[in-house]
Amino acid sequence: MLIGVPREIKNHEYRVGMTPSSVREAVAHGHKVIIETNAGNGIGCSDADYQAAGASIVDSAAEIFATAEMVVKVKEPQKVEYEQLREGQLLFTYLHLAPDPAQTEGLIKSGVTAIAYETVTDRNGGLPLLAPMSEVAGRMAPQVGAAALQKANGGRGMLLGGVPGVSPAKVVVIGGGVVGTNAARIAAGMGADVTILDKNIKRLTYLDDVFGPRIKTQYATIDDTESLVYDADMVVGAVLIPGAAAPKLIRREQLAKMKPGSVIVDVAIDQGGCFETSKATTHADPIYIVDDVVHYCVANMPGAVARTSTFALNNATLPFMLALADKGWKKACQDDAHLAAGLNVHNGRITYEAVARELGYDHLPVEKAIA
Structure with missing residues (x-):
């Protein structure tokens, strides 16, 4: 199979891929790989590194979209990219379609077969291709939130871990x-007073066993969520419904009751965000303020630590990518129901139920698409 990897063009x-x-x-599996020139510069890998691994370097993304049988990316295709996709081509990348009707319509019109990293599953009910980037974004959240808490950025002027004599x-x-x-x-490691909210008692029990007294756990009733959020200096939104838009857990009227200068880090923004006032931002302009609350809603947080993120992602995606290349997408999905769960779009139809329902x-x- 001819596999193509374009340079990512989303902001920062x-x-x-x-x-x-x-x-x-x-290449060892007998496939040919073409890489857009300079695609790996952001992770410290040169064209020469890719050539030494057996890839061919091409001058433009257009050549990749025109010739590759499978396109492997990281972020969802931008407008100029999905307009170049074509029927019979396979796209393997993050998609996050539920909050993105324009991209969804573009993929449908293209006729492409699109498998989304974020909905591929595993035998334990996990999301193995989303997990590495979730780990990165989760670990980044207290770092970026700590910066947003600084007075110069609109925050309360607080040090996350305090100092002796100051909470x-x-x-x-x-x-x-x-x-x-x-x-x-990470927040606890930085010395913060941390509470995790969740509705899954088994998960709360696990977290309590793992962290002990370093982190508090609380069942997420409306009352307790409001009480904790109103008293918080930083709130991290970390809720996920696979494939679907994130639920809006904090409404605008509730936001007004939060402390002035407190910070929201909405890691769920890829799926539309879990705060009513969330809107996607970029690394170039990451924060904005609503009702005196600082919002950090960058939709590609792991892109800031590109080398760590890329290698972590490839560790997870490589077996699935090889299966798709070796067998073709139909046979690979027939053989692996967990990979089949990643199929979101095929030949002008939506094959992921949550996306179809949302939009x-x-x-x-999926079974009919494969048949």
């Missing part, structure tokens, strides 16, 4: 999954 996105090591694996900041993490667990770990499309079941 430095990750790349394949590392030289992944290229070498694909630390209160951090509330909504959601005890991969993002929330990692956010809580008002008819749903084509």
Whole structure:
């Protein structure tokens, strides 16, 4: 199979779909890989590194979209990219379609077959291709939130861990999954007073066993969520419903009751965000203020630490990418129901039920798409 990797063009996105090591694996399996020139510069990998691994370098993304049988990316295709996709082509990348009707319509019109990293599952009910970036974003959340708390950035002027004689900041993490667990770990490590909210008692028990008294856990009733959020200096939104838009857990009227200068870090912004006032921002202009509350809503947080993120992502995506290349998408999905769960769009139809429901499309079941 001819696999193509274009350079990412989203604002301040430095990750790349394949590392030289992944290229070498694909070539060893008998496939040909073409890489857009300078695609790996953001992770410290040159064109020469990719050539040494067996890739061919091409001058433009247009050549990749025109010739590749499978396009491997990181972020969802931008307008100029999905307009170049074509029927019979396979796209393997993050999509996050539920909050993005324009991209969804573009993929439908293209006729492409699109498999989304974020909905591929595993035997334990996890999301193995989303998890590494969730770990990165979760660990970044207290860092960026700590910067946003600085007075010059509109925050309360607080040091996350405090100092002797001065209390630390209160951090509330909504959601005890991969993002929330990692956010809580780093915030606690920075000395903050951390509470995790979740509705899953088993998960809260696990977190209590892992962290002990370093982190508090609380069942997420409306009353307790409001009480903790109103008293918080930083709130991390870390709620995920696979494939669907994130639920709006904090409304505008509630926001007004938060402390002036407190900070929201909405890691769920890829799926539309879990605060009513959230809107996607970029690394170039990451924060804005509503009702004296600082919002950090960058939609590609892991792109800021591109090298770490790319290698972590490739560790997870490589086996699935090889299966798709070796067998073709139909046979690969027939053989692996977890990979089949990643199929979101095929030949002008939506094949992921949550996306179809969210955006008002008819749903084509994956089994029928494969058949």
